[in-house]
Amino acid sequence: MSKIKLTTVAFEGTAEQEKELRAVLAEVKKLPGAVMPALQKAQEIYGYLPIEVQSIIAEELGVSLEEVFGVSTFYSQFNLNPQGKYQVGVCMGTACYVKGSQALIDKFKSELGIEESECTPDKQFSLVATRCIGCCGLAPVATVNADVYGKISADDVAGIIAKYKA
Amino acid sequence: MFKNHVLVCGGTGCHSNRSSEIYKEFQNQLIEKGLEKDVQMVLTGCFGLCAAGPVIIVYPEGAFYSKVKIEDVTEIIDEHIIKGRIVERLLHEDESGKETEPVQALSDTNFYKRQTRVALRNCGVINPEDIDEYIAYDGYQALIKCLTELKPQEIIDIVKQSGIRGRGGAGFPTGMKWQFTHDAVGDEKYVCCNADEGDPGAFMDRSVLEGDPHAVLEAMTIAAYAIGGTQGYIYVRAEYPIAVQRLQIAINQAREYGLLGKNILNTGFSFDIDIRLGAGAFVCGEETALIMSIEGNRGEPNPKPPFPANKGLFGKPTLLNNVETYANIPQIILKGAEWFSAMGTEKSKGTKVFALGGKIVNTGLVEVPMGTTLREVVEEIGGGIPNGKKFKAAQMGGPSGGCIPEEHLDVPIDFDSLTKIGAMMGSGGLIVMDEDTCMVDIAKFFLEFTVDESCGKCTPCRICTKRLLEMLTKITEGTATLEDIDKMEKLCYYIKDNALCGLGQTAPNPVLSTIRYFRDEYIAHVVDKKCPAHVCKKLSSYVITDKCIGCSLCSRKCPVNAISGVIKQKFVIDQAKCIKCGACVDSCKFKAIVKE
Numbered sequence: 001m002s003k004i005k006l007t008t009v010a011f012e013g014t015a016e017q018e019k020e021l022r023a024v025l026a027e028v029k030k031l032p033g034a035v036m037p038a039l040q041k042a043q044e045i046y047g048y049l050p051i052e053v054q055s056i057i058a059e060e061l062g063v064s065l066e067e068v069f070g071v072s073t074f075y076s077q078f079n080l081n082p083q084g085k086y087q088v089g090v091c092m093g094t095a096c097y098v099k100g101s102q103a104l105i106d107k108f109k110s111e112l113g114i115e116e117s118e119c120t121p122d123k124q125f126s127l128v129a130t131r132c133i134g135c136c137g138l139a140p141v142a143t144v145n146a147d148v149y150g151k152i153s154a155d156d157v158a159g160i161i162a163k164y165k166a
Numbered sequence: 167m168f169k170n171h172v173l174v175c176g177g178t179g180c181h182s183n184r185s186s187e188i189y190k191e192f193q194n195q196l197i198e199k200g201l202e203k204d205v206q207m208v209l210t211g212c213f214g215l216c217a218a219g220p221v222i223i224v225y226p227e228g229a230f231y232s233k234v235k236i237e238d239v240t241e242i243i244d245e246h247i248i249k250g251r252i253v254e255r256l257l258h259e260d261e262s263g264k265e266t267e268p269v270q271a272l273s274d275t276n277f278y279k280r281q282t283r284v285a286l287r288n289c290g291v292i293n294p295e296d297i298d299e300y301i302a303y304d305g306y307q308a309l310i311k312c313l314t315e316l317k318p319q320e321i322i323d324i325v326k327q328s329g330i331r332g333r334g335g336a337g338f339p340t341g342m343k344w345q346f347t348h349d350a351v352g353d354e355k356y357v358c359c360n361a362d363e364g365d366p367g368a369f370m371d372r373s374v375l376e377g378d379p380h381a382v383l384e385a386m387t388i389a390a391y392a393i394g395g396t397q398g399y400i401y402v403r404a405e406y407p408i409a410v411q412r413l414q415i416a417i418n419q420a421r422e423y424g425l426l427g428k429n430i431l432n433t434g435f436s437f438d439i440d441i442r443l444g445a446g447a448f449v450c451g452e453e454t455a456l457i458m459s460i461e462g463n464r465g466e467p468n469p470k471p472p473f474p475a476n477k478g479l480f481g482k483p484t485l486l487n488n489v490e491t492y493a494n495i496p497q498i499i500l501k502g503a504e505w506f507s508a509m510g511t512e513k514s515k516g517t518k519v520f521a522l523g524g525k526i527v528n529t530g531l532v533e534v535p536m537g538t539t540l541r542e543v544v545e546e547i548g549g550g551i552p553n554g555k556k557f558k559a560a561q562m563g564g565p566s567g568g569c570i571p572e573e574h575l576d577v578p579i580d581f582d583s584l585t586k587i588g589a590m591m592g593s594g595g596l597i598v599m600d601e602d603t604c605m606v607d608i609a610k611f612f613l614e615f616t617v618d619e620s621c622g623k624c625t626p627c628r629i630c631t632k633r634l635l636e637m638l639t640k641i642t643e644g645t646a647t648l649e650d651i652d653k654m655e656k657l658c659y660y661i662k663d664n665a666l667c668g669l670g671q672t673a674p675n676p677v678l679s680t681i682r683y684f685r686d687e688y689i690a691h692v693v694d695k696k697c698p699a700h701v702c703k704k705l706s707s708y709v710i711t712d713k714c715i716g717c718s719l720c721s722r723k724c725p726v727n728a729i730s731g732v733i734k735q736k737f738v739i740d741q742a743k744c745i746k747c748g749a750c751v752d753s754c755k756f757k758a759i760v761k762e
Contacts, residue, residue: 032480033442033462040404040443074464074621075445077404093366094561094597095523097611131446133405134369136523137179137216137530148182154752 004073005117007081011052018056021045025060034061035071039078048079076131084119084126086164088112089143093132100153101140105129107154108142111161125161168206170247171225175290177212177373178408179530184236185209185220191239205247208299211377213290214531215277218258223272230272232258277528280547282509284517285333285370285493286533289377294412297419300380306425308496312388313433316499321392322348325495327503329515334360334451334488335566335592336668337514337581343485346475347393350483357386357395357437358479358486360456361402361409364448365564366615368595370519371489373531375402375409378493379416383439385492387426388499390437393485398439401456405446413441448565448619451593452667453486455621466623467667488593490519510536514580524561524597527552534579541575544598555600559683563592565612565619566672568679569605588679590672604701605684606691610638612676616669627670630661634677641688642702644695651688655681700761703746710737713758720750720759 024041028034038057039049046053049072051065058065072078090096090105105127109115112125119126135141138150142160149160174180174189189209196202213221218232224242229252231242238256245251260275272278283289292299300306312321326341347355359382363371375382386398402410417439420426428436442460449455450465457479459465478484494516498506507515514536520543523529527549534543540560544550551557559569568589570577577583581591599608613635622628637654640646658674665671681688690696697705710720710729714736721729721737728744731737739750739759751759 033460035462036443036445036459037462040445070464071462075447077445094564094595094611095367095529097366098524098597098599098603098608131364131405131448132366132368133178134363134372135179135182135216136367136369136521137219138182139523139529141182150182 011050088127089130091141092129095136096140099139103154107157169204171206173223175213175221176209179216180219183220208293211289212373216530228271230258231256308499318392328498328506333490347485350476352483355395356479356484357390357398359400362444368521382492385495404443449621466621511580520594520596525600526598536580537578561597563590564595567592571683604699605680607701609677609680616673624666626664643704706761723753
């Protein structure tokens with residue numbers, strides 16, 4: 001497992017979000033094995049899973065916070081840190097790696113001035129090295145939110161970022 | 167009656183290339199031109215030839231257009247659909263032959279000619295979001311046959327006789343699994359589908375789910391009837407949003423048609439299926455870990471026995487098969503065990519889907535009979551290596567598999583032959599590498615993956631893979647000795663013998679197979695301190711060639727002032743100062759700086 005990085009950004013959840021979460025949890029609670037679906041729903045609402053949100057889940061599902069935390073830190077899809085407005089993903093699947101995705105992610109790091117799994121201070125961009133996203137025919141691939149950029153090289157990186165900066 | 171059918175590929179590769187926008191543009195223009203009643207539009211699953219995407223087929227001619235752009239839509243409608251003239255300009259050009267020439271039909275391409283499509287038979291043919299199209303292609307016929315004509319044991323016998331083995335990687339006989347779960351005692355039994363395709367570079371399960379979701383639902387329902395299951399779960403990666411969406415649509419449609427839920431087809435048999443999303447953990451492809459994850463826990467594997475067939479999900483007998491395995495089942499029931507076992511080799515029956523990727527012309531999805539040689543797949547279907555480069559190795563089986571060198575290209579692809587040469591079938595990822603790939607670096611790439619994905623439950627996997635990675639890193643940095651290679655091999659065998667689950671037991675395979683076939687490359691790193699493919703940063707150096715015009719741009723970009731020279735004369739890099747960041751290469755407008 002990779003190192004666990006906890007966020008230092010203060011929690012800014014609203015009362016509406018909490019109300020929504022508790023309503024969803026009341027439903028999810030009925031499923032067998034509810035912790036995973038609960039975390040997935042919570043991440044949809046908040047965008048990430050700060051400890052405050054995990055505490056609500058533990059309380060509502062009647063399990064310990066340790067158990068919730070154990071699950072949230074086990075799976076790479078769960079974000080413990082807030083995400084940028086634009087989430088940049090660089091595919092590090094084998095097909096992409098063989099076609100130079102390491103150079104691609106290095107370029108994103110230097111252009112954005114952040115490391116993997118970090119967010120820029122203005123909360124505009126966050127960067128992740130993703131697992132294979134399954135469009136190996138387009139390797140190497142980067143994604144920005146739902147937009148997919150295939151068959152690109154490090155030279156295209158600055159241009160891609162510029163599109164979202166405006 | 168429709169005059170034309172237009173099939174637009176909605177697989178992930180083409181979708182990422184904006185095929186859904188092309189689909190919408192077609193619809194809009196057809197309405198504008200009053201043709202919407204003459205032309206049936208279908209957004210299909212993956213055609214397979216992702217390299218040529220976005221791809222479109224226009225019937226009745228079957229014209230196969232590739233690399234279509236939104237701007238081309240008007241021309242296709244005006245010329246082909248209205249005037250009946252095929253747009254030659256957009257016809258797919260076959261790059262795998264010696265000459266490139268336009269081919270008219272999909273089935274004429276070298277890419278498709280040698281394939282046999284069983285699991286993928288409906289992908290790229292039907293609209294995956296319409297149950298009626300699946301039914302029109304014999305869909306749910308197998309289920310009807312099972313529920314009305316066959317006893318559970320008869321179904322299991324057919325599956326056994328077909329000889330089909332699990333497509334998820336290990337190749338366990340599917341019929342035996344069904345028998346064990348059938349024989350297990352339990353008030354409730356579960357039928358699960360493993361769609362947690364975590365192997366980087368593999369996307370066949372995704373394509374089946376996106377292109378033919380009903381086939382999986384039908385097969386799971388048949389399995390449930392055969393083993394006495396009451397509830398099904400499909401555990402699918404959250405990274406596959408289109409697959410999840412189409413599966414949900416398919417489940418809803420099947421429920422509506424009475425093919426899922428209570429009292430299916432009035433036979434008194436009840437079975438329902440729910441989707442559970444994975445959350446990005448490779449180890450969850452291991453069956454006991456997958457079960458832990460569906461139960462909502464950390465996806466840590468458990469020792470076997472007890473096998474899931476006896477004590478699986480929520481402690482009940484559970485049948486767990488992979489997506490591709492299920493996709494074969496309805497055809498086996500309809501066409502018979504003999505039909506299926508006539509394909510393939512003695513011990514590996516049927517076909518196998520491979521995701522062809524890496525340094526190869528026709529990247530995409532191929533399905534071939536077992537026993538086809540790797541050379542046929544790479545050279546004839548895949549079209550060989552682009553840019554005149556030389557084949558170096560084919561990686562099969564992802565982080566659990568191995569690299570196959572050129573000398574073994576004529577090995578028939580089946581479970582046992584691949585294991586014998588140190589690779590494994592795995593789920594079917596097939597990544598081709600050329601001379602620019604460093605085999606030590608690729609072994610390190612896979613090991614970094616397994617170290618990251620190791621769940622940490624057992625010591626051999628948690629600690630030894632990490633030590634192995636450190637040794638590999640030493641090699642790529644030129645600080646290792648020859649003794650380290652031997653130590654690594656020893657450690658590899660230790661991990662194989664002692665790790666708890668399949669992830670750990672197979673984690674050393676990429677290292678072992680590269681040492682076995684590319685030992686000279688390891689030695690070059692250790693003894694000569696050179697990376698022959700110029701990939702390992704610490705072992706390569708940047709050199710300014712005679713192309714340099716002395717503009718000084720690179721010396722200004724260099725963060726450590728390692729480059730000096732006189733304006734309008736060739737500059738030099740001080741190798742002692744150089745940190746190998748590559749900034750100079752990026753800055754040079756004359757491509758005068760090369761890696762050596």
